[in-house]
Amino acid sequence: MSTITKRDWASHAAYISPEYKSTLLRGVSQSLVDIDPELSELTGPAYGAEVLGPLDHDLTKNGQVNGEPQGERIVVTGRVLDENGNPVANTLVEVWQANAAGRYVHKADQHDAPLDPNFLGSGRCLTDANGCYRFYTIKPGAYPWGNHSNAWRPNHIHFSLFGPSIASRLVTQMYFPGDPLLALDPIYASVPAGARERMVADFSIDVTEEGFALGYIFDIVLRGVNATPMED
Amino acid sequence: MSLKQTPSQTVGPYFAYGLTAEQYHYPQSQIASGAMASDETLGERIRIVGQVFDGQGERINDAMIELWQANAAGRFDHPNDARQSRPLDPNFKGFGRVGTGTTADNSFRFDTIKPGAVQDGRAPYISVILFMRGLPNHAYTRLYFSDEASLNAEDPALNKVDSARRDTLIATRHETSTGVEYRFDIHMQGPHETVFFNF
Ligand SMILES: [Fe+2]
Numbered sequence: 372m373s374t375i376t377k378r379d380w381a382s383h384a385a386y387i388s389p390e391y392k393s394t395l396l397r398g399v400s401q402s403l404v405d406i407d408p409e410l411s412e413l414t415g416p417a418y419g420a421e422v423l424g425p426l427d428h429d430l431t432k433n434g435q436v437n438g439e440p441q442g443e444r445i446v447v448t449g450r451v452l453d454e455n456g457n458p459v460a461n462t463l464v465e466v467w468q469a470n471a472a473g474r475y476v477h478k479a480d481q482h483d484a485p486l487d488p489n490f491l492g493s494g495r496c497l498t499d500a501n502g503c504y505r506f507y508t509i510k511p512g513a514y515p516w517g518n519h520s521n522a523w524r525p526n527h528i529h530f531s532l533f534g535p536s537i538a539s540r541l542v543t544q545m546y547f548p549g550d551p552l553l554a555l556d557p558i559y560a561s562v563p564a565g566a567r568e569r570m571v572a573d574f575s576i577d578v579t580e581e582g583f584a585l586g587y588i589f590d591i592v593l594r595g596v597n598a599t600p601m602e603d
Numbered sequence: 604m605s606l607k608q609t610p611s612q613t614v615g616p617y618f619a620y621g622l623t624a625e626q627y628h629y630p631q632s633q634i635a636s637g638a639m640a641s642d643e644t645l646g647e648r649i650r651i652v653g654q655v656f657d658g659q660g661e662r663i664n665d666a667m668i669e670l671w672q673a674n675a676a677g678r679f680d681h682p683n684d685a686r687q688s689r690p691l692d693p694n695f696k697g698f699g700r701v702g703t704g705t706t707a708d709n710s711f712r713f714d715t716i717k718p719g720a721v722q723d724g725r726a727p728y729i730s731v732i733l734f735m736r737g738l739p740n741h742a743y744t745r746l747y748f749s750d751e752a753s754l755n756a757e758d759p760a761l762n763k764v765d766s767a768r769r770d771t772l773i774a775t776r777h778e779t780s781t782g783v784e785y786r787f788d789i790h791m792q793g794p795h796e797t798v799f800f801n802f
Contacts (some may be wrong), residue, residue: 373683378801382608384739391613393737396658400792401768403801406760410721411730412802414681415671416698422634433631454606463634467621476629477617479665479704493621493631529615531622536683537671537730538802542741544612561739562610569609592606600685 373598384561415537430508434491442471442509453595458502467493473512525552534593614734639715643694646675646716658792666735677719726754
């Protein structure tokens with residue numbers, strides 16, 4: 372018997388969350404149509420080590436041109452689990468973020484903060500057999516955006532994960548503990564209280580590498596996909 | 604269940620250099636693109652083209668679309684599909700990813716093959732996952748084919764959809780001088796709002 376746990380809508384934002392203004396014209400407005408999962412939902416793309424370059428897990432190195440990137444070096448690690456607590460092994464984790472000054476490499480980012488010639492701000496890694504991932508980067512800066520007057524995004528790292536099937540697909544953002552901008556951010560706040568806190572990483576002195584990088588732990592829980600492989 | 608799902612967040616406006624870097628001419632690599640089929644891939648070559656529209660009918664220039672599909676034999680390249688009677692195609696993975704920010708008209712384009720039906724007698728389709736700034740949770744839909752009308756009429760998922768909205772899931776086939784093209788526009792809101800699924 373193959374099962375997929377449903378999206379837990381109490382853990383996710385409403386498609387139209389008025390305080391986050393661009394949802395007003397872009398959010399799904401009609402009710403989703405419930406369908407029974409088929410083999411198409413029990414499967415999904417499986418990427419492995421073949422898509423990893425030697426520096427993909429180290430954003431402090433993968434954009435270097437003539438030196439170290441500016442900013443506070445950090446290490447981010449965590450476990451990817453399903454809702455039953457089982458590790459999601461060998462799944463791809465893609466990340467992208469602003470540099471220490473709050474500027475994205477993206478050409479559309481017009482924020483008047485410096486680009487860093489030694490920082491690209493994107494990478495990827497795989498979880499291991501225990502569902503653990505780990506990457507090095509620079510702590511991203513806050514940046515302004517046009518949602519409302521004096522709007523600033525909290526420091527965050529974007530994450531994209533696959534898990535075992537297209538049902539477990541997740542794109543989210545990791546935030547930093549104690550950030551005063553969290554209380555003012557409509558994107559963070561669009562997620563119900565009690566759930567949004569799961570997107571805030573924990574600082575860990577144990578993960579912190581002495582003399583090198585502060586450590587953060589960000590565990591991620593994906594929808595559970597329990598499938599018996601379909602045979603002829 | 605002991606653990607709660609990590610909440611979803613929007614992909615934001617700046618995904619391109621992280622997820623679709625080559626398409627947007629950034630130096631990093633990307634894992635998948637709109638070129639899903641190679642010369643060696645088995646099956647009927649098709650092109651899927653469309654645009655994404657917001658609630659005012661404006662084209663969206665920062666959406667990302669992912670496709671997931673079976674190969675020409677109706678087999679998924681995944682361990683949960685272990686049906687030896689439907690061979691894997693070593694030249695087809697079945698996953699594509701494209702952003703709408705690199706064409707003048709914000710269209711997306713996938714060069715792929717028409718999937719086989721996953722079960723005999725069923726309609727073929729492609730799973731579509733949509734991401735964009737202003738979309739807090741990715742949205743799932745499906746692309747069915749206009750030339751499969753009789754199979755589409757029997758499809759269990761399509762039959763869950765109000766008949767007046769079913770057309771939003773049917774890509775229309777055109778024979779062009781450069782091959783078979785299916786047109787699949789996505790409307791986030793309005794009278795033609797695309798049907799999105801929950802499963
Ligand atoms: Fe961001």
